[in-house]
Amino acid sequence: MEEIVQKKVRVNGLDMHVAEKGNGPTILFIHGFPELWYSWRHQILYFADNGYRAVAPDLRGYGGTTGAPNEDVGKFSIMHLVGDLVMLLEELAPDEEKVYVVAHDWGAIIGWNLCLLRPDKVKAYAALSVYYSPRNPNPATRLPEYYRAIYGDDHYIWRFQVMFIFHLTLLLYIFWFWLNIYEQEVGDIEGEFEKIGVKEVMKKFLTYRKPAPLFFPKGKGFGDSGEDDDDSLPSWLSPEDLDYYADNFTKTGFTGGVNYYRALNLNWELLAAWTGAQVKVPAKYIVGDLDLVYNNKGAKEYIHSGELKKNVPLLEDIVVMEGVAHFLMQESPDEVNKHIHHFLKNHEKN
Structure with missing residues (x-):
């Protein structure tokens, strides 16, 4: 992986480790648990070769990114996680009003909330594994x-x-x-x-x-x-x-990484003002049929009944990959890359 550039960027009180390659429109890749930028190694190489700038950080509390106080769960709220990425984009892509975002697992949760909180930053969003779940006031x-x-x-x-x-x-x-x-x-x-x-x-x-x-x-x-x-x-x-x-x-x-889960109830409190809000960014959802998330109780009904589309009105496509499990971008990188690339090309003029 020597051809992938590794560097540190000072972001939101962190020294964030970032891997990147390529020139062109920026794609921000957001990893999940328990992962690293490395989970996107196949996508970084593919999209760099196809005219994009692929950027994949180690998130707060992960890998080469330092500065997060692990003893303070409150510093791992969704506001911190989204804020880290907004500030990273300010540093790495100051001349781009919007970027493409691709995310997986916990990264997908962060990605959905980035789209919810700062839709002005996202050109189009491809979510892998985890679908958007709106806040329920109960x-x-x-x-x-x-x-x-x-x-x-x-x-x-x-x-x-x-x-x-x-x-x-x-x-x-x-x-x-x-x-x-x-x-x-x-x-x-x-x-x-x-x-x-x-x-x-x-x-x-x-x-x-x-x-x-x-x-x-x-x-x-x-x-x-x-x-x-x-x-x-x-x-x-x-x-x-x-x-x-x-x-x-x-x-x-x-x-x-575990602190993200420990901050879930804090996130529920912090997102109260967005109760009932829709995600209004062009989106695509990709999941494997063996993924534990896709097989959660009620998940398939929610995804395929139109309820997900109600909460994400600009959702363009739902792809269920047969025989593929949770870490789909590593297990089936070629197929995942094609699905993502086709989606991004449809939004080149956004």
Whole structure:
């Protein structure tokens, strides 16, 4: 990957690591969890060769991007994440009023919110895996609580939350000036990842192909979700690819990425003013039929019934790729590239 330029850009209090290649209209690629700019390696090369400038940062808390306070979940809100990208575009593409945006997984959530909050910055948006979900004012629909109610305490989104354990110790008040001892168990999931090993965690995530929810039962690793009789890597993920991810997450840990999940309820509060708002940017949605997101309860009905289109009125196309799982841009890069390229060409004059 020597031909891809690597650099640091000072953005929003961060030193953001950015990979880029090519000249032409800018495409901003936004990665998900647990990923890095590297997840877009195939797209960077393809689009640079086809007349675009491909830009892919390591997001706040990931990889070579430094400066985010992992101990402060509030610094991982959607406002911070969108703000980082707005400021990155100001630095890297000051002469472009709008850019193309392509995003996956958590990156897709950020991308949808970039389109919602700053549609003036986005020429056209291709979302991979994660569809747009509008804010519901009912607190019971906040994602951690929603998935816990449907799938139980072992669902990964609930397990990624910060867990607090409170112990009330009644001591003799005459001899002690305090009554309560609080023991806080923070970073519980990171401790479990450490026991499994970074490389094995990355392998389990990247090769997950079940069209079903991901569970992470306490003390049991990936549980049944991680069962796989074949210990070999798929053809699209080389040992060198896996090593790149493992080496980076060994250095940084997983807390930065997990904090995105821990800020979900904060995001629900911050986005109250956009309740009922539509995303009004030209958009395309691409997903694999084996993707766990596509197979969430009610997801297919929402996507194909016209409800997604109501919330994204400029949605032009929905593509469901057969036999493809969550990390589709790595698993089937040629097909994904063609879908994205066709969409972007239709908006060259925007």
